[in-house]
Amino acid sequence: MSSIELESGRLTIEQLNGIFRAIPQEFDFIDENDIVKWYSNNSMRLFDRDKSALNKHVLDVHPGKSSNRINKLLDQMHSGEISQQVMVIPAKGKQIQISFFAVRDDEGNYIGCIEVTQDVSHLVGKSKIGHFLNLIKKGSK
Numbered sequence: 001m002s003s004i005e006l007e008s009g010r011l012t013i014e015q016l017n018g019i020f021r022a023i024p025q026e027f028d029f030i031d032e033n034d035i036v037k038w039y040s041n042n043s044m045r046l047f048d049r050d051k052s053a054l055n056k057h058v059l060d061v062h063p064g065k066s067s068n069r070i071n072k073l074l075d076q077m078h079s080g081e082i083s084q085q086v087m088v089i090p091a092k093g094k095q096i097q098i099s100f101f102a103v104r105d106d107e108g109n110y111i112g113c114i115e116v117t118q119d120v121s122h123l124v125g126k127s128k129i130g131h132f133l134n135l136i137k138k139g140s141k
Contacts, residue, residue: 021043026117
């Protein structure tokens, strides 16, 4: 069975795919040319992906209304101005955290971006702001 050597160990391809199917977060890897090269495929994905997204520009697989924000973010990552950005957006009746992390080689050159998406509704609801928002919702009924 094929395996892959990583810095901290060796995994079979089956194990690696199993890990990404088990993790409730979704991952998308965008290369240095802003092309979608990989996505995690699990049943808990919040935003659908299929193989037709592969080898497309990242803007072609995201909603048009987010284009300016994504362009600016990727420009800042390419230039080294930022290495990560985290945002929480309301979508699909949930609070969704989308985190972007610049991926760099050993020399610090930008080689891509990993986008990590997860439902954080359960965390937001327990925070002070979440409690405040719940009070507002109850008061408006």
